[in-house]
Amino acid sequence: MATHLIAYTAKTAAGTEQGVARVHSSRPRPSWKECREQIDNFFTGKYLGVEPQYTLTYTTADGPTLRVISGTRAVESLGSALARIADRGDAWDIEVTDEAGRDVTFDFACFRD
Numbered sequence: 001m002a003t004h005l006i007a008y009t010a011k012t013a014a015g016t017e018q019g020v021a022r023v024h025s026s027r028p029r030p031s032w033k034e035c036r037e038q039i040d041n042f043f044t045g046k047y048l049g050v051e052p053q054y055t056l057t058y059t060t061a062d063g064p065t066l067r068v069i070s071g072t073r074a075v076e077s078l079g080s081a082l083a084r085i086a087d088r089g090d091a092w093d094i095e096v097t098d099e100a101g102r103d104v105t106f107d108f109a110c111f112r113d
Contacts, residue, residue, distance in 0.1 A: 001026045003070045005048035010041035017041070022051060022071075054104070058082060058094040072108070079110035 003022050010017045021039045023030040029047055036042045051071045056078065058065055069075050075096060085091040096105045105111050 003051040004030050005051055006030070006035055006039065006045045007048055008035065008039050008045035009043045010039060011043045012041050016043070020048065021045075053099055055097045056082075056095075057097075058086075058091050060085075060091050064093075075108050076110050079108050083110050 001024055003024055006021050006023050008019060008021050010019075021035075023035055023038045025031070025034050027034075030038075032042075032045075035045055039045070054069050054072075054075050056067045056069055056075065067078070069078060079096070082091055082094060086094060094105065094111065095103060096108060096111070098104045
């Protein structure tokens with residue numbers, strides 16, 4: 001299942017609302033039905049593409065760990081916690097790679113000093 005980004009307009013009692021939402025779908029592109037089911041008050045939208053996936057690897061005393069994460073926000077969130085653990089010396093060899101396998105660790109603020 002992939003996470004797709006949709007720029008949407010929603011109609012609410014207070015007026016219209018615009019934003020970008022994440023819609024989960026096993027299809028190559030989510031259907032508008034899936035958008036209506038997952039975005040409150042969905043009226044219309046524009047498909048922006050699949051949210052990028054990253055692979056986060058690191059090592060602790062328990063051994064190496066590999067996690068596949070969808071989206072930059074999730075990497076920043078998990079990465080912040082991991083950086084604090086690394087500052088204590090309890091995690092090391094941290095690396096984030098993009099879908100092409102390129103090292104993008106320092107593209108994320110949580111891993112920069």
